[in-house]
Amino acid sequence: MLQKLGSGNHAQPFRGPFTITRVQPGDILGNETTDTAFGPLAIIDHAVMKKGLTVKMHEHVNDEILSYIGSGVMQHKDSAGFEAPIARGKLMMMNAGASFWHEEKVNEDEVEMLQIFVRPNETNLSPEIQFHDKPVDNHDWYVMVGPEGSKAPLYVRQQVYILDAHPKAGEELVVPTYLGLTPFLYVMNGEIKVQNLTIGKQEALTDLVNPLPPLVANEDTTIVLFFVDMNASMSMDGTISGLKN
Template structure:
């Protein structure tokens, strides 16, 4: 059965140079839950950061965190001494593992992004940070694999049975959601608008179907879509400082 989480049901927090919409993916079920994650997909922050925004050095532990940059540039500094500019052409995956510190600053170009928190398969794995330099064509409606488990050979490795794709279909396109046997789709409308059967979805909405493949998306306004394919039976640790919150 198709289930939808509307943007109007997720709160906007902050103001000024730091605003975010905190999304708990399990809320798409619209029922009381002991845990508001969707399998290992724990939380998504849809953030808008103005020039001058700074998130000072802070700790992550046992969190898998994808920084999906859609607009702008952000400077990442971390406890390994790296300083890297991330942008829509350079995405970042932090496998926080046993301990990892980083900070984020927006010195020149305001940012719109998703920060995606995933529960790893086990606690206290070796920490590392990865970057994916990619050509970006907002006219390309094909799904591109961004991250996945080690065996997927995805550009960014996630220590969990979850695959992450994006696509940028144009108005008038029809696009099929990617599928893999035994995995459940959860799709976020980053920008634009789509029609899925009788359902109209706009920026900030999400859709899933736990029982079958989602129908094709009819793109009614040029869009950016982010799709997650999730093994809801995969083991995960609750030890994450952020992803382990129920």
């Protein structure tokens, strides 16, 4: 059965120059769980960062973090010595492990982005940082992230795949399947229709039993699609990903 997570469910732990809408994927399950994560998919922070903002150097432990930019340019600096602009089409995966520090700065126009937190399969793994350039307007699905050993360009230390697509208004997309993994579809911007359900910005959809049906874009839309092992072993010690409420 299709289950929808409405945008009215989300809290905003930070407002102002750095506004975060915190999407807790497990909320889509209602009273079926006491955890706010969807398997190892812990949190999607849908953030807007204003020009001139600096988020000072801070530490993450046991978080796997994908930075996905919708618009604008974020300046990244970290404890591994990397400094790089992160923009639409340039992905960054921080596998924090035992300890990883980073700083974020916005020098120009405001940034809209997702910071996606996944619980790793073990505690205190080695810290890593990865980057990948991808197409920016792919109408069909693009695999961005997969487990270690998969063919995905970025790896996460968990049984999780992350894809995106940018269908134009009126286009239909067939949703893929991954054997043994459960889908969680998030609309970053725009609006889609799946059967009789309309899914808008900051809303999500899942089906715990069946594959997701095809979707139709009601307008130009950015979709991020997750496939997760709901029974995966995972560390609960993440700075952000370990939060349960």
